[in-house]
Amino acid sequence: MKDTDFKVIKGEVKERIDRWISHYPADQRQSAVMPALRIVQEVNGGYLTPELMDEVAAYLGMQPAAVYEVATFYSMYEHQPVGKHKICVCHNISCLLRDVDDLIEYLKEKLGVDIGEVTPDGRFSIKKVECLGACGEAPVAMIGKEYYGNLTRERLDELLESLE
Amino acid sequence: MASIPLNECCYRLNHLDKSWDIETYMANGGYEVWKKVLAGELTPQEIIDEVKASNIRGRGGAGFPTGLKWSFMNRYAPGPKYILCNSDEGEPGTFKDRDILRYNPHQLVEGMMIAGYVIGANTGYNYIRGEFWEPYKRFDQAVQQAYEAGLLGKNILGSGWDFDLYTHLGAGAYICGEETALIESIEGKKGQPRFKPPFPASFGLYGRPTTINNTETLASIPMILAKGGKWFADLGVPGAGGTKIFSVSGHVEKPGNYEIRMGTPFKDLLALAGGVWKGRKLKAVIPGGSSTAVLPAEKALEMNMDYDSIAKAGSFLGAGSVIIMDETTDMVKALDRLTWFYYEESCGQCTPCREGTGWMHRVVHRIYTGKGRPEDIDMLKDVSGKIMGRVICGLGDAAAIPVASFLEHFEHEFRHYIEHGCSIYDRA
Numbered sequence: 270m271k272d273t274d275f276k277v278i279k280g281e282v283k284e285r286i287d288r289w290i291s292h293y294p295a296d297q298r299q300s301a302v303m304p305a306l307r308i309v310q311e312v313n314g315g316y317l318t319p320e321l322m323d324e325v326a327a328y329l330g331m332q333p334a335a336v337y338e339v340a341t342f343y344s345m346y347e348h349q350p351v352g353k354h355k356i357c358v359c360h361n362i363s364c365l366l367r368d369v370d371d372l373i374e375y376l377k378e379k380l381g382v383d384i385g386e387v388t389p390d391g392r393f394s395i396k397k398v399e400c401l402g403a404c405g406e407a408p409v410a411m412i413g414k415e416y417y418g419n420l421t422r423e424r425l426d427e428l429l430e431s432l433e
Numbered sequence: 434m435a436s437i438p439l440n441e442c443c444y445r446l447n448h449l450d451k452s453w454d455i456e457t458y459m460a461n462g463g464y465e466v467w468k469k470v471l472a473g474e475l476t477p478q479e480i481i482d483e484v485k486a487s488n489i490r491g492r493g494g495a496g497f498p499t500g501l502k503w504s505f506m507n508r509y510a511p512g513p514k515y516i517l518c519n520s521d522e523g524e525p526g527t528f529k530d531r532d533i534l535r536y537n538p539h540q541l542v543e544g545m546m547i548a549g550y551v552i553g554a555n556t557g558y559n560y561i562r563g564e565f566w567e568p569y570k571r572f573d574q575a576v577q578q579a580y581e582a583g584l585l586g587k588n589i590l591g592s593g594w595d596f597d598l599y600t601h602l603g604a605g606a607y608i609c610g611e612e613t614a615l616i617e618s619i620e621g622k623k624g625q626p627r628f629k630p631p632f633p634a635s636f637g638l639y640g641r642p643t644t645i646n647n648t649e650t651l652a653s654i655p656m657i658l659a660k661g662g663k664w665f666a667d668l669g670v671p672g673a674g675g676t677k678i679f680s681v682s683g684h685v686e687k688p689g690n691y692e693i694r695m696g697t698p699f700k701d702l703l704a705l706a707g708g709v710w711k712g713r714k715l716k717a718v719i720p721g722g723s724s725t726a727v728l729p730a731e732k733a734l735e736m737n738m739d740y741d742s743i744a745k746a747g748s749f750l751g752a753g754s755v756i757i758m759d760e761t762t763d764m765v766k767a768l769d770r771l772t773w774f775y776y777e778e779s780c781g782q783c784t785p786c787r788e789g790t791g792w793m794h795r796v797v798h799r800i801y802t803g804k805g806r807p808e809d810i811d812m813l814k815d816v817s818g819k820i821m822g823r824v825i826c827g828l829g830d831a832a833a834i835p836v837a838s839f840l841e842h843f844e845h846e847f848r849h850y851i852e853h854g855c856s857i858y859d860r861a
């Protein structure tokens with residue numbers, strides 16, 4: 270692929286990826302595959318497509334299969350559309366002990382969707398995730414890049430309203 | 434309870450306004466050690482001797498002596514070498530490194546600079562788990578500030594020494610906290626652990642000699658060198674020097690991070706965390722993160738928070754992640770969730786781990802949903818025993834230990850589920 274053939278990795282996106290590439294030895298471009306996937310996923314509204322992964326492969330000089338392997342191994346990469354706000358609720362031990370199961374049921378009811386589904390207006394989707402490393406504030410959810418701790422039904426209500 | 438000294442090392446600045454700013458750090462002695470090192474007033478050998486004298490053991494969970502680990506590296510061997518920091522913090526119950534990154538990132542930056550100098554590495558990477566966006570931003574800002582202050586980069590302060598520091602962000606995978614999986618991940622691959630030996634000290638990042646330490650380990654180094662190895666050692670007990678951050682979560686009134694001295698009685702730590710919530714009684718404690726053995730209340734209440742004492746009680750200090758369970762806790766449900774976690778996070782390359790974690794979860798789940806069979810208990814004991822020691826990395830053992838220890842201490846709850854299809858509490 271020539272530079273002009275890249276549909277997504279150009280302009281500001283390219284600059285952002287190049288900054289990550291510059292952190293690794295010159296002959297180790299593939300070390301930037303994780304940030305590159307994160308960035309193209311972000312500009313694509315939160316999920317990856319085969320075309321995007323192929324572009325990353327071509328840009329970093331990797332085999333497409335090697336990029337697919339990485340993109341399916343790590344849980345933060347998505348391969349299906351997600352809500353504008355992806356609500357990642359931790360269901361691991363410390364959150365379990367502080368009643369997160371009740372919150373998950375409440376969230377499903379309130380939004381009318383199951384885990385992994387997107388609300389019809391495209392605003393929300395719910396995902397169960399493993400320990401977020403913030404168990405002192407259990408129960409915890411990550412929405413976008415932000416953490417929200419000490420969640421209760423009331424706090425969830427307020428939060429969902431505050432998110433466009 | 435006697436008054437307990439708090440926050441003497443990694444969290445010493447956390448109470449200050451903008452504790453993460455370079456100005457705050459430098460106003461409190463920050464980067465003084467680094468300047469001494471660059472001026473040649475502290476040689477690599479002297480640093481290793483102090484770190485050995487401090488008796489600090491790796492805070493990532495395995496407790497390997499840090500001074501000894503650093504001495505495996507030949508600083509003068511030609512070619513690139515690397516210092517890596519492990520901020521992947523994924524062990525359920527652990528959340529201490531996050532607060533170092535958020536509130537005292539400069540102390541970690543300084544620790545990485547010093548460690549890099551000692552082992553002869555001109556490049557360092559801090560591997561931060563992908564979910565930690567805010568902590569990553571704080572750390573990254575600290576790195577930029579250190580560059581601007583001329584403390585990082587080429588020919589630092591005219592010393593002739595070069596050191597560059599970067600962050601690598603993960604993307605959601607517990608296994609990447611295992612040091613060789615972490616290395617694979619920085620190399621742009623999926624995070625599958627490598628066989629050890631060779632240890633990273635001889636074959637690490639890009640095949641080069643590499644030292645990897647936990648965030649808390651590295652952030653302790655500037656204080657050890659500023660106040661002396663003996664100062665640090667004396668804070669703790671003979672088998673374990675220093676302070677240690679304990680992350681307390683679960684059924685307590687005040688969950689949170691408590692940086693206290695090694696050897697502090699568990700009872701005092703529990704009291705610091707406000708005691709068991711809702712006035713209830715203590716039932717069980719997981720002292721070192723989900724991969725360490727659960728202990729019944731009686732044993733936990735007798736132990737002190739150091740390696741030897743917790744080992745004597747039958748568990749492990751691990752990453753210092755204390756999970757508290759009150760008298761209403763359904764142990765079958767708790768184990769159901771933990772077995773799911775290890776099944777979900779196994780990287781799949783060893784058959785005993787891949788198959789065993791799935792098997793253990795299916796059987797525990799069957800018991801939890803009321804479909805257990807009497808022979809299931811023996812089967813669980815058998816499967817957990819067959820994983821331990823037969824796999825590439827520590828995740829296999831980590832998955833087996835909860836199963837074995839929950840059954841050792843709470844087998845009657847599993848039997849009750851099998852006989853009655855519900856928890857012991859549902860019958861009351």
Ligand SMILES: NC(=O)C1=CN([C@@H]2O[C@H](COP(=O)(O)OP(=O)(O)OC[C@H]3O[C@@H](n4cnc5c(N)ncnc54)[C@H](O)[C@@H]3O)[C@@H](O)[C@H]2O)C=CC1
Nearest residue numbers: 493494495497522523524527610632633634724751752827
């Ligand atoms: N902080 C967290 O989020 C988590 C922590 N853990 C902890 O991790 C621990 C297991 O860690 P591992 O790295 O598998 O333990 P390990 O015992 O294999 O290694 C510990 C450290 O010592 C070094 N080392 C050990 N023997 C060596 C030798 N002969 N030569 C050179 N270097 C040597 C290793 O390279 C490593 O850095 C568990 O005990 C668990 O508590 C587990 C999961 C998550």
Ligand SMILES: Cc1cc2nc3c(=O)[nH]c(=O)nc-3n(C[C@H](O)[C@H](O)[C@H](O)COP(=O)(O)O)c2cc1C
Nearest residue numbers: 491492493519521522523610611612646647650827
């Ligand atoms: C499955 C697994 C996950 C691990 N996760 C972490 C982690 O998140 N953070 C960490 O510091 N060590 C983790 N470790 C331990 C590392 O392999 C390694 O021992 C540690 O980073 C060495 O640093 P230390 O000597 O300073 O403790 C993990 C080990 C295993 C087996």
Ligand code: SF4
Nearest residue numbers: 780782783786824826
């Ligand atoms: S023990 Fe499990 S997680 Fe570790 S390498 Fe083997 S399969 Fe992967």
Ligand code: FES
Nearest residue numbers: 359364400401404
């Ligand atoms: S168990 Fe939920 S954040 Fe750790």
